[in-house]
Amino acid sequence: xxxAVIVFPGSNCDRDLADAITKVTGRAPAMIxxxxxxxxxxxxxxxxPGGFSYGDYLRSGAMAARSPVMQAVVKAAxxxxxxxxxxxGFQVLTEAGLLPGALMRNAGLNFVCRDVTxxxxxSQSIFTSRYAAGExxxxxxAHHDGNYNADAETLDRLEGEGRIAFRYAExxxxxxxxxxxxxxxxxxxxxxxxxxxxxxxxxxxxxxxxRLFEAAMMALA
Amino acid sequence: xxxxMKITVTVTLKNGVLDPQGRAIESALKGLGFDGVNGARVxxxxxxxxxxxxxxxxxxxxxxxxxxxTVIENFRIDMP
Numbered sequence: 001x002x003x004a005v006i007v008f009p010g011s012n013c014d015r016d017l018a019d020a021i022t023k024v025t026g027r028a029p030a031m032i033x034x035x036x037x038x039x040x041x042x043x044x045x046x047x048x049p050g051g052f053s054y055g056d057y058l059r060s061g062a063m064a065a066r067s068p069v070m071q072a073v074v075k076a077a078x079x080x081x082x083x084x085x086x087x088x089g090f091q092v093l094t095e096a097g098l099l100p101g102a103l104m105r106n107a108g109l110n111f112v113c114r115d116v117t118x119x120x121x122x123s124q125s126i127f128t129s130r131y132a133a134g135e136x137x138x139x140x141x142a143h144h145d146g147n148y149n150a151d152a153e154t155l156d157r158l159e160g161e162g163r164i165a166f167r168y169a170e171x172x173x174x175x176x177x178x179x180x181x182x183x184x185x186x187x188x189x190x191x192x193x194x195x196x197x198x199x200x201x202x203x204x205x206x207x208x209x210x211r212l213f214e215a216a217m218m219a220l221a
Numbered sequence: 222x223x224x225x226m227k228i229t230v231t232v233t234l235k236n237g238v239l240d241p242q243g244r245a246i247e248s249a250l251k252g253l254g255f256d257g258v259n260g261a262r263v264x265x266x267x268x269x270x271x272x273x274x275x276x277x278x279x280x281x282x283x284x285x286x287x288x289x290x291t292v293i294e295n296f297r298i299d300m301p
Contacts (some may be wrong), residue, residue, distance in 0.1 A: 066286075066287060095290065109241050149239075150292065
């Protein structure tokens, strides 16, 4: 699987994401700086990491979504390349219009940093095929703006089309319908607030995140 | 240098979108003894200095493409 990880000023989970991809696929991703206007040829997978891109100026993910490299990512997503946005990466994907809705300040106002239980809603996607539908997995979150918001019509459509990948098993941040991660209509873009790249090896406290990368590799290798 | 003009873009959350910061402010005001506060909403003011003669349409495009996230926010443009 040929992968790339996008790096913005203020990204801080880029190396964790690169490590996860390397450990699972045996191949290190290309690290792509935000000023690039083109992506490497023949990419299968693009990762948008967590962090505080551009210092969260204006809105989380707003500046990153308008950076030169994101024009290339939007184009690649349109061509069917797999795109995974984690945490700030999810915020960037909504701001860039690749996923619907918006991520707002947590309802409790506090930064939430802890393990949370997720329910796998869709086990058919290229990212989630190694999980079982209805299965509960534990993956950490670490965010201030994870409160997913969209109008009722959009939420109904996401549910109707099976585009909710993960839900929080209990309320974490005020997200509408407890949404933790959603897929694009074509299924090749996944945005999620929890951090699967932080649970790859038992030494990290669990391996529930590993299967997400394994699934992508199986689908894309 | 060409003449400049100042424009103010006010970005506010749409009605119905929960504003946890506004709620915290409301409850803090009540805690200070200010009764009769029925709601507080937090927004942003962005002051732009642009070339004289810049059209409202251009400023609206700026607001739509970057300054406001129209999924959750409204904006108001005040210009001379």
